[in-house]
Amino acid sequence: MLNFKLSGNTFAPQANKLYEKTNIINVSDAERVLSTAAGTFLYVLSVSHKESKLNALIRYGGLYLLYRGISGNCPIRASISKNEVEQHTPAINIRTSITVNAPRKFVYDTWRDLENLPHFLKHIKKIKVTDDIHSHWIMKTPGKLPSVEWNAEIIDQEDARELSWRSLPGSMIETAGKINFADTLDATQVFITISYRPPAGFIGSAIAKFLNSTLRKIIEDDIVKFKAYVEEKQPKITETS
Numbered sequence: 001m002l003n004f005k006l007s008g009n010t011f012a013p014q015a016n017k018l019y020e021k022t023n024i025i026n027v028s029d030a031e032r033v034l035s036t037a038a039g040t041f042l043y044v045l046s047v048s049h050k051e052s053k054l055n056a057l058i059r060y061g062g063l064y065l066l067y068r069g070i071s072g073n074c075p076i077r078a079s080i081s082k083n084e085v086e087q088h089t090p091a092i093n094i095r096t097s098i099t100v101n102a103p104r105k106f107v108y109d110t111w112r113d114l115e116n117l118p119h120f121l122k123h124i125k126k127i128k129v130t131d132d133i134h135s136h137w138i139m140k141t142p143g144k145l146p147s148v149e150w151n152a153e154i155i156d157q158e159d160a161r162e163l164s165w166r167s168l169p170g171s172m173i174e175t176a177g178k179i180n181f182a183d184t185l186d187a188t189q190v191f192i193t194i195s196y197r198p199p200a201g202f203i204g205s206a207i208a209k210f211l212n213s214t215l216r217k218i219i220e221d222d223i224v225k226f227k228a229y230v231e232e233k234q235p236k237i238t239e240t241s
Helices: 017-022 029-047 053-071 075-080 104-112 114-119 205-233
Strands: 092-100 124-129 134-139 148-158 162-167 174-184 187-197
Touching (some): 029 053, 104 114, 104 205, 148 174, 187 205
Antiparallel strands (some): 148 162, 162 174, 174 187
16 A cells, blocks of 8 residues: 655645635624624514515525624625635544554554445445545435535555545535554554534534534544444454464
C-alpha cells in the first residue's frame, strides 16, 4: 500500500461556497435580538391572515429574520461583504481512544477497508470507494430527514500506523478525521480524532455545544462496536504442541 504525507494545513475540512457563506457568524448580539423579535412578529402576522402573495412574502421575510436572529448568520451580508473578518461557527472536535485486542496490522486493515466501516459505524449508512484515496459517504439521519452525503479524500496514510481524511469541496458538511494505531503489549491502542463544523444557519454555536456531547456518544459507541467487530474477526492463533 502506498504511504504518503501531504504538506501544509491539509487536515482542514472543506465544503461548498454556499456552505462557507452560511456558517459565518456576522450578526451582532443586538441585531440578533431585533431580528428574532421582528421575525416572530412578521411570521405570526402572516399566519393570522388569509393566504395571499403579500402574506407569503411577509411569512418568508419573517422566517429569514428568525433564521438570521437564531443562527447569527446573514448570507446576504456574507455575500456582499468582501473585506469583513469572518467568524465561523466553532468546529466540534471529538477525540477518543480504545484498546483493541488484535494485531496492529489487522486493526488498521479493517478500518482501511472503508466499505466495511458501516458494519460497526452504525450512524453511517453506506460508503462507496471510488479509487485508492476517494470515497462517497452517506450518513443516516433521524426520522424522515434526507440523508447527509459527502465526498471524502484520504490525505495522509502510513501503513498500519496512521490514516487521515477530509471532506471535499462541494460536500454537504465539513468533516475531517484522523486515526492512529500503536502497539501496546499484546494489543493495539487506537486514537481517533474527528472534526465536524456545523453551518450556523442550521445549528448555531449554542446548539453545537449540545451536539458535541451527542456526537461524542455516538462515535464512542461506534468505536466500541469496532473493537468487538475486530476482536471477533481477527485470525485465531492455533497452538501447536
